[in-house]
Amino acid sequence: MTDPRKPEQDDVDDLLLSALYRQGAEELPPPELDQAIREQARKVARRRRWFALPKVALAMSVLLGVGVALRVFDVAPPEQAVIEYEMPSKQVTKVSPPAPAPRSESIDRAPAGVVPVPSDAAKLDSAVLGSAAAPSPDQDAGMPASEMAEPPAIQNSGQARRELLMRERAKRKSAQPVQPVCHADIPPLDAAAIEWLRRIRDLREAGEQERASCLQRFYRERFSEPDQIKPPSVRE
Amino acid sequence: MKWYRDGDADAFNRLYARYRAPLYRYVLRQCAGCPEADELYQDVWLRVVRARGQWRASQPFRPWLYRIAHNRVVDHWRAKGQAHEDFEEQEAPDATPLQEMLAHLRDCVARLKELLGYLPAAQRDAFLLKEEAGLTLAQIAEVTGTERETVKSRLRYALKRLRDGLEGCDD
Numbered sequence: 001m002t003d004p005r006k007p008e009q010d011d012v013d014d015l016l017l018s019a020l021y022r023q024g025a026e027e028l029p030p031p032e033l034d035q036a037i038r039e040q041a042r043k044v045a046r047r048r049r050w051f052a053l054p055k056v057a058l059a060m061s062v063l064l065g066v067g068v069a070l071r072v073f074d075v076a077p078p079e080q081a082v083i084e085y086e087m088p089s090k091q092v093t094k095v096s097p098p099a100p101a102p103r104s105e106s107i108d109r110a111p112a113g114v115v116p117v118p119s120d121a122a123k124l125d126s127a128v129l130g131s132a133a134a135p136s137p138d139q140d141a142g143m144p145a146s147e148m149a150e151p152p153a154i155q156n157s158g159q160a161r162r163e164l165l166m167r168e169r170a171k172r173k174s175a176q177p178v179q180p181v182c183h184a185d186i187p188p189l190d191a192a193a194i195e196w197l198r199r200i201r202d203l204r205e206a207g208e209q210e211r212a213s214c215l216q217r218f219y220r221e222r223f224s225e226p227d228q229i230k231p232p233s234v235r236e
Numbered sequence: 237m238k239w240y241r242d243g244d245a246d247a248f249n250r251l252y253a254r255y256r257a258p259l260y261r262y263v264l265r266q267c268a269g270c271p272e273a274d275e276l277y278q279d280v281w282l283r284v285v286r287a288r289g290q291w292r293a294s295q296p297f298r299p300w301l302y303r304i305a306h307n308r309v310v311d312h313w314r315a316k317g318q319a320h321e322d323f324e325e326q327e328a329p330d331a332t333p334l335q336e337m338l339a340h341l342r343d344c345v346a347r348l349k350e351l352l353g354y355l356p357a358a359q360r361d362a363f364l365l366k367e368e369a370g371l372t373l374a375q376i377a378e379v380t381g382t383e384r385e386t387v388k389s390r391l392r393y394a395l396k397r398l399r400d401g402l403e404g405c406d407d
Binding site: 012014016017018020022025028029033037038041 | 256
């Protein structure tokens, strides 16, 4: 009753019992049960396939969002960088943080080792806040290094300074552009070159040199090759 | 199984066709003809479907499948308030009354099936894992979470009891 081919399982193998058992082992699951199990397995497999798609879409969206956000926040220079740029040269070198923003104006316009000239904004700043916010180089010369590193005025009124600067910038943007002296002399858009030249000549003859030069500047902007069409009488 | 795990629904049909009959009989005999046999069988397959992500290509599928089935059967017995191991301590029915009880059975096959139902659960489990699943002693030990020698012992006892009950069928 034992299987001689498997010596290690001699005492647990019984061929007669196995044969008897296999003879009677003919029960099968009902077809409806088979169908139900197969259907369930198919549903789960399908769900899994579609389940992966939103995950991929979500990952792509997050990636895109992060990229856009980084781009948006990277374009504007950090506040610290703006303050540094608007401060006089000695203060810039002492207050600047170890890791500057790559696109900040302070880097673009004031490379390492070069002392930046105070900008219009800095001048405006000093005009608005007085000498405490933007001290002159003469003042800096006599100031101890520790004080220059952390000017108390900047520390105390940093927020107010930024607000004032932003307000001034907005005011400048919204202000009307200054009209040129020859504004009234500029011919209409469809006027021929000869009309421009005639007016320039008339202004020169009338002794209005400033207006004539102004109009000539606009004429050169308007026409690419003015010398070719300039009549001999107005050619300089 | 790897294909099904990776989303190929048809792979499950091939897998199911191969294992449906032996697994069904394994559950049926473990349950000893209880009305929940179909439910248990279906539940085993659903567990396989749910746990497909846990299956590793390095491990053979058959022992993994029967481990799930074994655990499900043990859970069933526990839910019924009877520990799987309790049966091991049970005394096998006396051979003589058993023979009398089975005297009316027409053939030895039917008697064997009947005798299987009287076996302690752990012995029946080992016997079915060997006969139906075709697992080795080591694999049975792995599936049931026991030692190889324990499996061997259980099988020895199971065969002895079955032989005793099937006296007269060996000619």
